[in-house]
Amino acid sequence: xxxxxxxxxxxxxxxxxxxxxxxxxxxxxxxxxxxxxxxxxxxxxxxxxxxxxxxxxxxxxxxxxxxxxxxxxxxxxxxxxxxxxxxxxxxxxxxxxxxxxxxxxxxxxx
Amino acid sequence: xxxxxxxxxxxxxxxxxxxxxxxxxxxxxxxxxxxxxxxxxxxxxxxxxxxxxxxxxxxxxxxxxxxxxxxxxxxxxxxxxxxxxxxxxxxxxxxxxxxxxxxxxxxxxxxxxxxxxxxxxxxxxxxxxxxxxxxxxxxxxxxxxxxxxxxxxxxxxxxxxxxxxxxxxxxxxxxxxxxxxxxxxxxxxxxxxxxxxxxxxxxxxxxxxxxxxxxxxxxxxxxxxxxxxxxxxxxxxxxxxxxx
Numbered sequence: 089x090x091x092x093x094x095x096x097x098x099x100x101x102x103x104x105x106x107x108x109x110x111x112x113x114x115x116x117x118x119x120x121x122x123x124x125x126x127x128x129x130x131x132x133x134x135x136x137x138x139x140x141x142x143x144x145x146x147x148x149x150x151x152x153x154x155x156x157x158x159x160x161x162x163x164x165x166x167x168x169x170x171x172x173x174x175x176x177x178x179x180x181x182x183x184x185x186x187x188x189x190x191x192x193x194x195x196x197x198x
Numbered sequence: 199x200x201x202x203x204x205x206x207x208x209x210x211x212x213x214x215x216x217x218x219x220x221x222x223x224x225x226x227x228x229x230x231x232x233x234x235x236x237x238x239x240x241x242x243x244x245x246x247x248x249x250x251x252x253x254x255x256x257x258x259x260x261x262x263x264x265x266x267x268x269x270x271x272x273x274x275x276x277x278x279x280x281x282x283x284x285x286x287x288x289x290x291x292x293x294x295x296x297x298x299x300x301x302x303x304x305x306x307x308x309x310x311x312x313x314x315x316x317x318x319x320x321x322x323x324x325x326x327x328x329x330x331x332x333x334x335x336x337x338x339x340x341x342x343x344x345x346x347x348x349x350x351x352x353x354x355x356x357x358x359x360x361x362x363x364x365x366x367x368x369x370x371x372x373x374x375x376x377x378x379x380x381x382x383x384x385x386x387x388x389x390x391x392x393x394x395x396x397x398x399x400x401x402x403x404x405x406x407x408x409x410x411x412x413x414x415x416x417x418x419x420x421x422x423x424x425x426x427x428x429x430x431x432x433x434x435x436x437x438x439x440x441x442x
Contacts, residue, residue, distance in 0.1 A: 177424065177425065178428060188383055188387030192387050
């Protein structure tokens, strides 16, 4: 049910975005669609910045879990602190890379 | 993408009265007129960092002493840090790979820290980090081929069983090639993003407000250097290690 609602919401947003184009569709559908995509809220710039927010959200969750696990590991076995820290930093870098892709896309578009 | 010329490049252009041109039909930097120094400031920064690295180490080599001064202590700590890093991750002959990893480390660290002073920062430009990543890519493939032989090295990418090879090889190739992209974009994105944030803070209030951000910049610069050379070491180790 939840999934269906979310899907329906996305469709509603998509329809709303294209509904503005409705009166002119008969004249020149392709140009109008391009104009809507370029001028509406769903144009590249906003979407790039929005995607950065979404990516940062996921990255925050993932990095939080990774650091929590590393802290727990160090607390349980302080002798292993060095290797756990190194592994954690590499893991954090790999998680962070996904946000960085989004950031680079935002640089390139916006 | 916007191009922010560094303060030093602007100052030198004004002092030396270099001519300013519009680059690339006005598509570059919103048609702003830039001098050669401003347009290619990342290259000059890279040259400066490389020269500085060589010069400092060369100067130090001539006056090594049993009672180290502060500079020698810093450099010894850095070199032994790189040695430990490479030694822990590569099993056979790790000392062979220390020069490249250490040089990359010094070069990238200097460039990351250049960005905090009003100097041009080369690692905030994708061209430079892509160059570093390509060097690492060629280096570990070359050493992998030297260690295992051409056919055995590329045979690793065919997967465990022969009938999976048509599926495994393209996937492994994509994985191998995307390493260049992720390796270079990680460094570039971090440093460029940090510069943009510092610039925005500077625009809000050019006094005291950017200081915490610049302090974070020192920290991020060190961490990103570490991550870059660590990943380079792991890639090299993955290419040259023997499976038992």
